[in-house]
Amino acid sequence: MSCKVRLMEDGSLDEEPLTLKEIAYQKLCNNLDIISSHRPDGQRGLNPGIVLPNEICDGFLENYQRFNRPLDDSVIRLFEDTQRTSLKIVNLRNSTLSSIGLETLMRHKLFALSLWYCDMISVGSHHLLAHYGDSLRSLELGISSHLLQYAEPNEKEPVDFQLTCPHLRRLVLNGVVMHHRLQFAHLHDLGHLDLTSCVLANFSLEALGSLPNLHTLILFNVWPIANQLHAICCLRRLCTLDISISSSGNGHGTYDLPDQTLEMLMDNLRHLTHLDISGTNLAGNGVATKESTSTSGSQPSPKMEQHFALTDIPGLASRTQRPLQFLGLYHTAHWACKRHDIPALEVAGDANEQQILTAARYYHDRPVLLTRVLNDLYHLFRFENCKDIHTALDVVLSAMDRHLKFKHMQISGSATLFYIVKGRDRSKFGALLRNHIIRTLLNGMEMHITDDTMLRNGYLTLTQFHMPVDVLFEYERLIKILLHGVSKTEQEGFVQRIAIYLLNTLACQVDGRQKLFLGELGVVSTMFTLIKDRLTRSVFDDVMEVAWSTMWNVTDETAINCKRFLDGRGMEYFLKCLHTFPDRDELLRNMMGLLGNVAEVKWLRPKLMTQEFIEVFARLLDSLSDGIEVSYNAAGVLAHIASDGADAWTIKTPSREHVLERMVAAIQRWNIKSERNINYRSFEPILSLVRCYETPQCQHWAVWALANLTQVYPEKYCKLVEQENGIQILNELIEHESPYCEIKRIARLVIEQCDSGSDRMVVDN
Numbered sequence: 001m002s003c004k005v006r007l008m009e010d011g012s013l014d015e016e017p018l019t020l021k022e023i024a025y026q027k028l029c030n031n032l033d034i035i036s037s038h039r040p041d042g043q044r045g046l047n048p049g050i051v052l053p054n055e056i057c058d059g060f061l062e063n064y065q066r067f068n069r070p071l072d073d074s075v076i077r078l079f080e081d082t083q084r085t086s087l088k089i090v091n092l093r094n095s096t097l098s099s100i101g102l103e104t105l106m107r108h109k110l111f112a113l114s115l116w117y118c119d120m121i122s123v124g125s126h127h128l129l130a131h132y133g134d135s136l137r138s139l140e141l142g143i144s145s146h147l148l149q150y151a152e153p154n155e156k157e158p159v160d161f162q163l164t165c166p167h168l169r170r171l172v173l174n175g176v177v178m179h180h181r182l183q184f185a186h187l188h189d190l191g192h193l194d195l196t197s198c199v200l201a202n203f204s205l206e207a208l209g210s211l212p213n214l215h216t217l218i219l220f221n222v223w224p225i226a227n228q229l230h231a232i233c234c235l236r237r238l239c240t241l242d243i244s245i246s247s248s249g250n251g252h253g254t255y256d257l258p259d260q261t262l263e264m265l266m267d268n269l270r271h272l273t274h275l276d277i278s279g280t281n282l283a284g285n286g287v288a289t290k291e292s293t294s295t296s297g298s299q300p301s302p303k304m305e306q307h308f309a310l311t312d313i314p315g316l317a318s319r320t321q322r323p324l325q326f327l328g329l330y331h332t333a334h335w336a337c338k339r340h341d342i343p344a345l346e347v348a349g350d351a352n353e354q355q356i357l358t359a360a361r362y363y364h365d366r367p368v369l370l371t372r373v374l375n376d377l378y379h380l381f382r383f384e385n386c387k388d389i390h391t392a393l394d395v396v397l398s399a400m401d402r403h404l405k406f407k408h409m410q411i412s413g414s415a416t417l418f419y420i421v422k423g424r425d426r427s428k429f430g431a432l433l434r435n436h437i438i439r440t441l442l443n444g445m446e447m448h449i450t451d452d453t454m455l456r457n458g459y460l461t462l463t464q465f466h467m468p469v470d471v472l473f474e475y476e477r478l479i480k481i482l483l484h485g486v487s488k489t490e491q492e493g494f495v496q497r498i499a500i501y502l503l504n505t506l507a508c509q510v511d512g513r514q515k516l517f518l519g520e521l522g523v524v525s526t527m528f529t530l531i532k533d534r535l536t537r538s539v540f541d542d543v544m545e546v547a548w549s550t551m552w553n554v555t556d557e558t559a560i561n562c563k564r565f566l567d568g569r570g571m572e573y574f575l576k577c578l579h580t581f582p583d584r585d586e587l588l589r590n591m592m593g594l595l596g597n598v599a600e601v602k603w604l605r606p607k608l609m610t611q612e613f614i615e616v617f618a619r620l621l622d623s624l625s626d627g628i629e630v631s632y633n634a635a636g637v638l639a640h641i642a643s644d645g646a647d648a649w650t651i652k653t654p655s656r657e658h659v660l661e662r663m664v665a666a667i668q669r670w671n672i673k674s675e676r677n678i679n680y681r682s683f684e685p686i687l688s689l690v691r692c693y694e695t696p697q698c699q700h701w702a703v704w705a706l707a708n709l710t711q712v713y714p715e716k717y718c719k720l721v722e723q724e725n726g727i728q729i730l731n732e733l734i735e736h737e738s739p740y741c742e743i744k745r746i747a748r749l750v751i752e753q754c755d756s757g758s759d760r761m762v763v764d765n
Contacts, residue, residue, distance in 0.1 A: 005394040005433060013390050014430025025063035036078055043077055046084060054086040061090060073101035082108055091140075092118055094404050099125040106132035114172075116142035116365075117405045133165035137189075140172035142365065144405070163187065169213075172196070178203035185210040194218035196366070205231040216240040220276070220366065223252040229261065233268035241269060244278035244328050246369050253280035254333070262315025276328030276362075278348065278369075283313045283329060283336030312339035319343040330359050330369070350376050353386055360395040367406040370399050374412040381419035389425050393433075396420070400440050407451060410444035414457035417441065421464040434470055438462070442474055445481050452495045455485050459498045467505045475514060479506065479521060487526050491533060492541060500530070500546045507553035508679070518554045519561040527551050528568050531577065540581045548577075548590035555597040557682060562598045566607050570594075578616065585626040589677065592620065592633035599640040600685040608641060611651045618659050621666040628670045629677055632705075635663050639701040640685070643692045660697040667704050672749075675712055683717075683724050690729050690747075693738040703730070703746040710753045718754040727751055 004015050018026065028034055032044065035052070039045045046052075052060070057079065065071055076097060079085045087108040093116045097105075102121055105113070106128045113136060115121065133139070163171070168187050172194040184190070184207050191213045197220070205228045208214060214235060219225055220242050225232075232241070245253040255261045262282045266272070277283060310320045313336060316327075320343045327344030329337035336342075337349025348359035350373075360373045374396060380386040400413040417437060421429075429437075445458040462478075465471060471478050485499030507518055527547040534544045551570075555561045574591050581587055595617075598604055608614075620634035638659055642649070649656040680686075689702035706726065709717040721727065730747045733739055739747075 004436075005390045005397070012428045012430050013393070013425065013433055015432040015436060017432065021059070022063065025059060026067050028060065029064045029067050029069055032075075032078075044074055046078055046081065051084045052086070054088050057085050057087050058089050061087070061092075065093060065095070070096065072096040073098050073104075076101040076104050079108065080104055088112070090114070092116070093402065094118075096120050099128075103128055103132075109135040111135060112138035112140075112170075114138070114140035114142070115145035116140075116402075117144045119144040121145060130164045133163075134167070136165045137167055138170040139165060139168060140170070141176070142172065142174050143367070145174070172218075173198055175199075177201055182207070184208055187211060188213070190214060192216040194220075195222055197221040200225070200228070204228070206234075209234050211235075212237075214238065218242040221245050226255060226261075229265070233265060236269065237271060238269050239271050240274040241265070241272055242274075242276040242328070243280070243282075244276040244330070245280065246366070247279055247331070255281060258282045258333075259284045259314040262313075263318070266316060266318050273325040275324055275326070275344075276348070278328040278330035278332060281333035282315060283332045283334065283339075284315060286312055286334045286336065286339055310341050311343050312336075312341045313343070316343050326358075326362070328359075328362065330355075330363075331372070353380055353388060353392075356380065357388060357391055357395060360399065364398060364402060367403045367409050370403070371406070371409045371412045374399060374409070374416050378412065378416040378419065381416060381423065384423065389420065389423070392416075393420055393437075397436055397440050400444055404443055404447050407448050407454065410448055411451070411454050411457060414441060414444055414454065414461060418457060418461040418464070421461055426464065434465065435473060438465065438471055438474060442477055442481060446477065449481065449484055450488075452489055452493070455481075455489065456495050456498070459485065459495065459502060462502060463498070467502070468509050471506070472510075475506070475510070476517060479503070479518060479523075482506070483521060483523065483526055487529060492539075492543065497543055500543055500550065504546050504550040504553060507550050512558055515554050515556065515558040515561060519558065519564055523554055524551055524561060524564040524570075525568055528570070528573060531573050535573070535576050535580060538580060540584055540587065544577075544581075545584075545586050545590060548587060548594060552590050552594040552597065555594055557597070557600075557685075559601045559604070562601050562604055565594065565598060566604060571607075571613065575612070575616070585630070588620075588623070589626040589629045589633070592630050592637070593678065596633045596636045596640075599637040602644070605641050605644060606648070606650075608637070609648070609650050611653060614638075614641075614651060614654060614659065618654055618662055621662050626677065628674050631666050632670070635666055635701050636705070638663050639689055639698040642695050643689055643698045645694060660695070664697050664700055667700055670704070670708075672704070672708055672711055674708060676709065680709065680717070680720070683720055683726060687724060687726055687729055690726075690733055693736060696739050696743060699733065699739050700743050700746075703733070703743055703750065706730075706750045707746045707753070710750055714753060714756075721750065721754050727754060 005013060035050050036044050036046050061071070064075065069075075071092065072095065079087060085108075087105060088111040090105055090110055090112070091114040095118045097118055098120050099122050102125055109132065129139075163182070163184070166186055167189055169189045170192040171187075171190060172192075173196070175197045176195075177199045178195070178201060182203060188211070190211050193208070193211075193214060193216065196218060200222060205225075208217070209231065215237055217232070217235060217238055217240065222243075223245060225243060232238075232243075247253075258281045262277070262284075311317050316324075320341075324344040326346045326348070327342065328348045329342070330348050330350060332349075335351075337347060337355055338351040346358050347355050348362050349355035350359070356373060356376045360370065360377070363369045363373060377386065377392055377396065381392070386392050396413050396416050400410055403409040417440075421437065441458045441461055445454055448454040458481075462471070468475065482499045482503045485495050486503060489495040489499070503523070507515065507523070527550055530543055530547045534540065551565060555565055574595070577587060577591060595608075599608060617634045617637050621631055621638070623630040623634070642656060642660060646656060683706065686702045686705050689698045690706075692698040692702075706717075706721060710721060730751055733747050734744050
C-alpha cells in the first residue's frame with residue numbers, strides 16, 4: 001500500500017498530480033461515448049473499429065473505480081469481444097457486478113482476479129473458476145465475495161468446490177468453509193496462501209505439506225489452530241506466518257503453554273522473517289529470562305546464556321541475534337508491544353505512533369482490526385500527539401476508500417479526519433489532498449446515509465473547510481446529503497442543526513446556477529417542512545431561524561425559487577411566524593429579507609398586492625427590530641411594489657399615497673452610518689429603482705440604500721456601484737427635474753464616496 005499523501009518541497013501536504021495517462025483515463029471514464037455507444041437493445045457496446053490492447057483495458061477498469069464511477073455489468077459489457085479487448089489483471093471493489101458480468105471477465109483468461117465487496121455475485125458462479133481458472137496466477141476472494149461461501153445465509157453445508165486453478169501462485173480466501181475433500185497437492189506453484197476468517201472444519205493443514213513453494217501462510221482469525229501447530233511446523237520454507245486473531249475476549253488465542261508454543265514454532269520455522277501473533281498470549285507474561293525456555297532440561301552454556309538474554313518475549317529468545325523483519329503484537333496479552341527488548345525491526349502494536357501506523361499499513365484489508373487501529377489514531381490526534389501527519393492521513397483515507405461498505409470503519413475514519421483537518425497543519429493541505437478528503441467523506445456519508453453518527457462526523461469535518469470554494473467540485477452531491485440530514489434526522493437534533501447550518505452557508509455564497517439546483521432539489525419545500533413542524537409545536541429554535549435564512553439565500557436573484565416560495569404557501573407561513581414569534585428579531589429580519597427578494601421579481605409582485613400583506617409591510621416600517629434591518633427591508637418591498645405604478649396598486653386601503661408617505665418618514669429616521677446584516681452581489685434591482693422617475697419615493701429608498709452601503713462598506717460597494725454603471729445613473733438622476741432635493745443630496749453623497757474611494761485606491765497602489 002503505497003503512500004499517496006506526500007510532504008512537498010514547499011512544506012505543504014498534498015498528493016502527486018495526475019499524470020498525462022491518468023488524465024486521459026479520467027476523460028475516458030467520464031465520457032464513454034468516446035469509445036462506445038448504445039446499441040438498439042439499449043446496452044452499451046464498443047464502437048466499430050475500436051480495438052483496445054491489454055494495457056489500456058486493465059488501466060481503464062482500475063481508473064474507472066478510482067474516479068468514483070459505479071462499476072456494473074453495463075460497463076463490463078464493453079469487454080464482451082475478447083478479440084478487440086484484452087484483460088489480464090482485474091481488481092474489483094464495491095462493484096455491483098453480477099455473475100453474468102463476472103463470466104464476461106473470466107472469458108479473458110485472466111492472470112489475476114481480486115473481488116472485494118462484490119455482493120451481487122452468487123455462490124452459483126464458483127463453476128467459473130473451473131471453466132476459466134487455468135490461466136489464473138493470483139485469486140483473491142475478499143469480504144462479500146460469495147463464490148465459495150454458503151449458498152444461503154442459513155445453510156451450514158460448505159460449497160463443495162475444488163481449486164481447479166493449477167497455476168495459482170497466490171490465493172486469498174475470506175470466510176470460506178474448508179471441506180475435508182479440498183485438495184492442494186496440484187497447486188505446485190502456490191507460494192502465498194491467505195485463509196483469513198476461514199473455517200477449517202474437518203480440513204487439516206497437513207494438506208499444505210505438499211506445497212513445495214509455500215512461503216507465506218496467513219491464518220488470521222482462524223480458530224482453533226492449536227491442534228494444527230504441528231502441521232504448521234512442517235512447513236519449513238515459510239518466511240511469513242500469521243496466526244493472529246482480532247480479539248482474545250472469547251478465549252480464542254489463549255494457549256496453555258504460550259512460551260513453549262512460540263519457541264516450538266521458532267525452532268522449526270527458521271526462515272521466518274514476518275510473524276504475527278496479535279490478539280494471542282504467545283508473547284508470554286513479559287518476564288524476561290536468561291534461560292532458554294526449552295523443555296529439554298539441559299543447562300544453557302555461557303554462549304547460549306548471552307544468546308538468549310536480550311528479549312522480553314521468551315518464545316523469541318532464539319531470534320535476538322537475528323531479529324524478525326516484522327512482528328505483530330497488536331492487542332496481545334500482557335501488553336507485549338510495550339516491552340523494551342523486542343527482537344523485530346518493525347512492530348505492529350498500539351504502544352506508540354510508529355507501531356500504530358505500522359499496524360495500519362499491514363492490516364489494510366482487515367476492516368475490524370483496522371477500525372481499532374483508526375481508533376488509536378483518533379486518540380493520538382485528539383490530544384495532538386501525532387507527528388507523522390502525512391502518513392497518518394494516507395492511512396485513514398486508504399482505509400476508508402478500501403472499505404467503503406464497512407460502516408464502523410467509516411465512522412472511525414471520519415472521526416479521525418475531523419481532528420486531522422482541525423489541526424494546525426490544515427493550512428498546508430494542497431488542493432488535490434483537500435479534494436480527496438472531501439470526496440472520501442462524501443462517499444462514506446452517501447453509503448451510510450441513515451447513520452446519524454456518520455453524518456455528524458462528516459458534517460463536522462466539512463465545517464473545517466472553506467465554504468463553498470473547497471466543495472464546489474462535489475457541490476450537487478453534498479447538497480443531497482445535507483438535505484437528507486435536514487429532513488430525515490431527529491427534529492432539533494445536532495445532526496439536523498449542523499446540516500442546515502452548512503446548507504445555508506452554501507446557499508449564501510454560490511451563483512445563480514447553483515441556487516437553481518438547490519430549488520430543483522426541493523430546498524424550499526424542505527424548509528417549509530421544518531417551519532411547519534415548529535409552528536405546530538410553537539417552538540422557536542435556531543433551525544427555524546436558519547430555515548428562513550436559507551430561503552432568503554436561495555431566492556436571491558433567482559425568480560423561480562421566489563415562485564416556489566409563494567407556491568408553497570410561503571406568505572401563509574410568514575404571517576403565522578409573525579404572529580407566533582413577534583419578538584424574534586433575527587427571524588423577522590430573515591423573513592423580510594426573503595420577501596425583499598420576492599418583491600424584486602416584477603411578475604410575482606401582484607401576488608403581494610393584498611390588503612393584509614400591504615398592511616403588515618407598512619406596519620413593519622416602524623419596526624426597531626434588529627436595528628434598521630426589518631424597517632429597511634419592509635421599505636424595499638413596498639418600494640418595488642409601488643414602482644409598478646398607480647394602476648398596479650389594486651387595493652383601496654391602505655392607499656398608495658399613505659404608504660409612500662410612511663415609507664419616506666421611515667427612511668428619514670434611519671442613520672446613514674448604520675452597520676448592516678446584508679450582502680448584495682448586484683445592485684441591479686436597486687439601480688432599477690433609481691430610474692423610477694414616476695415615483696420619487698422609490699428613488700429615495702434606492703439612493704439611501706446605495707449611500708448607506710458605500711459609506712459603511714466602501715471597499716466592497718463603491719466598486720460594485722462603478723462596475724454596474726451606477727455613477728452615470730446617479731448623475732442622470734441629479735440632472736433630472738422630477739426627484740426632490742433630498743434624493744439628489746443623497747445621490748451626490750454616493751458619487752462623492754465612490755470618487756474618494758477611487759482616490760484611496762490610487763494612493764494605495
